[in-house]
Amino acid sequence: MSADWDTEVVIVGAGPAGLLLAAELRRAGVATTVLERHAERPGFCRGFTLNARALDLLARRGLDAPFLAEGWQVPQAAFSGLPVTLGLTGARTDHPYTLGIPQTRVEEVLEAHALELGADLRRGWELRALRQDADAVTATAATPDGERVLRAGYLVGCDGGRSTVRKQAGIAFPGTPATRFSLLGDVESADPDGLPLGVTTGPGGAVLVIPRPGYVRVVVDDPEPPEDRDAPVTLERLRSAVDAALGRRVELRAPRWLTRFGDAARLAERYRTGRVLLAGDAAHVHPPAGAIGVNVALDDAFNLGWKLAAAVRGTAPAHLLDTYHDERHAAGVQLLASTRAQALLGTAGDGLRPVADLLTRLAEHPDGNRALAEVVTGLDTRYPAPAAPDHPWLGRLAPDLVLGTGTRLAQLLTPGRGVLLDLDGGRAAERAAGWADRVGIVTDRCPDHPDLRALLLRPDGHTAWVGVVGEQADGLPRALEHWYGPARSGVLATG
Ligand SMILES: Cc1cc2nc3c(=O)[nH]c(=O)nc-3n(C[C@H](O)[C@H](O)[C@H](O)COP(=O)(O)OP(=O)(O)OC[C@H]3O[C@@H](n4cnc5c(N)ncnc54)[C@H](O)[C@@H]3O)c2cc1C
Structure with a gap:
C-alpha cells in the first residue's frame, strides 16, 4: 500500500500523553504527526490535579510555570479510604503540594506548546488500522477528506484506555474487569x-x-x-x-x-512491540482513586520522548527503547497496586477495617506519612542506573539545586538533552568530552553540596551517575555509554 505521506513518528491521541510526547519529540527535532479523532476539544473536564511528581518533571522543561501561575496549591496528597491526609513537606520533591488545575487547561497549554515547537496536529483524524514491518509502521486513518495512509518510523498509541493501537498491535491487556x-x-x-x-x-x-x-x-x-x-x-x-x-x-x-x-485495573503486557509503543491510559487503566491518571500519562511521555528521539536519530544504544518498557511497566505495576488498594479500602466496608487501621497508624507516624505520600504521587519512582556507585539520588530526580552561578539544575535540562554537571574543576567534563554532541557539559559549583563532584542527568532529569568527593569516580564513561551510546570516535574516554 503506498502512503499518502511519510513522517518520523505518528502519535495517536491528543490527550496529555500524546501532546507532551509530541512536544518532547519536536524539541529534539523529530518530525511528528499527531492524529486526534475529535475535531474539537471536549467540553467537559475529567481530571483536576497535577501532583508533585508531574510538576517536578514539567519543571525540567520550564513547563511548570504556566500551571503554577493559574492553579491553587494544596500542601498534601490523599490515600483514599484512610481518614488521614498525607503531608508533602519533607517529601522528595521541589513542589511539595498538589496543584488544582483543570485537565482541559493542562491540555490547552501542552497543545499550544507542541504546536509552537512544530508538531503537526491533525484533528478529526481517527486511526483505524496499522501494520508494521522491519522498517516502518503503516497507519490508516479515517479523515474528514476520506481515508489516508501514513508511513512512519515509529507509532505511539496515546489513545486512551480503549486504545485501538494496543488492539491493532496485538498487545495483551491483562488485569481485572470492572466490578463496581x-x-x-x-x-x-x-x-x-x-x-x-x-x-x-x-x-x-x-x-x-x-x-x-x-x-x-x-x-x-x-x-x-x-x-x-x-x-x-x-x-x-x-x-x-x-x-x-x-x-x-x-x-x-x-x-x-x-x-x-x-474500577477495572489493567496493564499492557508490553509497552513496546517493535516500532509500536504505548503511553498513558493506552498502557494502563486503574480505579480513579488518587486522581493520578494525567500525571502518570505525563510521566510515561517524559520517559519515552528522549529515548524515541534518540532511536529515530540512530544514536540510541540498542537497549535504550526497551528501557522505556522496563521502567514504565514497573511503574505501572506500582500504580495498579496503589490505586487498587485505595479503591478496596474506600469500598470494602468493615471487612478491611483492620488493614485501614494499621495503615492509618503508619500514616500518623511522620516517616510512614511521608512514605505513603511518595507512593501515591509516584515520588518514590526510582529507575535502575547501571554502572553507577550508589547514592540516594541515583535513579531519581535530583533536587533542583541552585548552582554557584545562580543557575538552577532544572534550567539546564530545558533543551531536552542530558547533562553532565562538573562541580570539580573540569575532570568529569574532560572524561565526557566524547559525548558532547549528545550531552550538555556544564561546569559550575554547588555551595549547598560541597561533597558533590559531578552529576550525570538523563534528559528526563533522572540521575544516571553521581560522583562524590572521597570516592573513586568510577564508571562515568560506562554510564555515559549505557544511556547515550559510544563516545564520538577520536575522543579518548578513560575510567
Ligand atoms: C471521571 C474522571 C476523573 C478523573 N480525574 C482525574 C484527576 O483528577 N487527576 C488525574 O490525574 N487524572 C484523572 N482522571 C484520569 C485522566 O483523565 C486520564 O488518566 C488521562 O486523560 C489519560 O491521558 P492520556 O493522554 O493517556 O489519554 P486520554 O486523555 O484519554 O487521551 C486519548 C486521546 O486519544 C484520542 N483517540 C482515541 N482513539 C483514537 C483513534 N483511534 N484515533 C485518533 N485519536 C484517538 C481520544 O479522542 C483522546 O483525545 C480522571 C478520569 C475520569 C474518567
Whole structure:
C-alpha cells in the first residue's frame, strides 16, 4: 500500500500523553504527526490535579510555570479510604503540594506548546488500522477528506484506555474487569444545604460532592449498571441514585457532563512491540482513586520522548527503547497496586477495617506519612542506573539545586538533552568530552553540596551517575555509554 505521506513518528491521541510526547519529540527535532479523532476539544473536564511528581518533571522543561501561575496549591496528597491526609513537606520533591488545575487547561497549554515547537496536529483524524514491518509502521486513518495512509518510523498509541493501537498491535491487556460502577455528574445543586460538599452518607450509600468552578461534581455508586456500560447516563438516573443513597429527594439541574466509570485495573503486557509503543491510559487503566491518571500519562511521555528521539536519530544504544518498557511497566505495576488498594479500602466496608487501621497508624507516624505520600504521587519512582556507585539520588530526580552561578539544575535540562554537571574543576567534563554532541557539559559549583563532584542527568532529569568527593569516580564513561551510546570516535574516554 503506498502512503499518502511519510513522517518520523505518528502519535495517536491528543490527550496529555500524546501532546507532551509530541512536544518532547519536536524539541529534539523529530518530525511528528499527531492524529486526534475529535475535531474539537471536549467540553467537559475529567481530571483536576497535577501532583508533585508531574510538576517536578514539567519543571525540567520550564513547563511548570504556566500551571503554577493559574492553579491553587494544596500542601498534601490523599490515600483514599484512610481518614488521614498525607503531608508533602519533607517529601522528595521541589513542589511539595498538589496543584488544582483543570485537565482541559493542562491540555490547552501542552497543545499550544507542541504546536509552537512544530508538531503537526491533525484533528478529526481517527486511526483505524496499522501494520508494521522491519522498517516502518503503516497507519490508516479515517479523515474528514476520506481515508489516508501514513508511513512512519515509529507509532505511539496515546489513545486512551480503549486504545485501538494496543488492539491493532496485538498487545495483551491483562488485569481485572470492572466490578463496581459509579455515576458522575457535573451539575448544579438547587439545594446546596441539602447536598453539602464532601461525603454525605445516607441509609442507601454515600454521595461525594466536589466543588468545581460554577458547579459541583457529584459521584455516587451505580447500583444497577445497564448491560451496555456505555449507555448514556441521564440526569434522572443520577438523581435517583443520589436519592436512593441519601433516602431523600435532592434537586440537581443543568448537567454539563454525565458519565459512568468503573474500577477495572489493567496493564499492557508490553509497552513496546517493535516500532509500536504505548503511553498513558493506552498502557494502563486503574480505579480513579488518587486522581493520578494525567500525571502518570505525563510521566510515561517524559520517559519515552528522549529515548524515541534518540532511536529515530540512530544514536540510541540498542537497549535504550526497551528501557522505556522496563521502567514504565514497573511503574505501572506500582500504580495498579496503589490505586487498587485505595479503591478496596474506600469500598470494602468493615471487612478491611483492620488493614485501614494499621495503615492509618503508619500514616500518623511522620516517616510512614511521608512514605505513603511518595507512593501515591509516584515520588518514590526510582529507575535502575547501571554502572553507577550508589547514592540516594541515583535513579531519581535530583533536587533542583541552585548552582554557584545562580543557575538552577532544572534550567539546564530545558533543551531536552542530558547533562553532565562538573562541580570539580573540569575532570568529569574532560572524561565526557566524547559525548558532547549528545550531552550538555556544564561546569559550575554547588555551595549547598560541597561533597558533590559531578552529576550525570538523563534528559528526563533522572540521575544516571553521581560522583562524590572521597570516592573513586568510577564508571562515568560506562554510564555515559549505557544511556547515550559510544563516545564520538577520536575522543579518548578513560575510567
Ligand atoms: C471521571 C474522571 C476523573 C478523573 N480525574 C482525574 C484527576 O483528577 N487527576 C488525574 O490525574 N487524572 C484523572 N482522571 C484520569 C485522566 O483523565 C486520564 O488518566 C488521562 O486523560 C489519560 O491521558 P492520556 O493522554 O493517556 O489519554 P486520554 O486523555 O484519554 O487521551 C486519548 C486521546 O486519544 C484520542 N483517540 C482515541 N482513539 C483514537 C483513534 N483511534 N484515533 C485518533 N485519536 C484517538 C481520544 O479522542 C483522546 O483525545 C480522571 C478520569 C475520569 C474518567
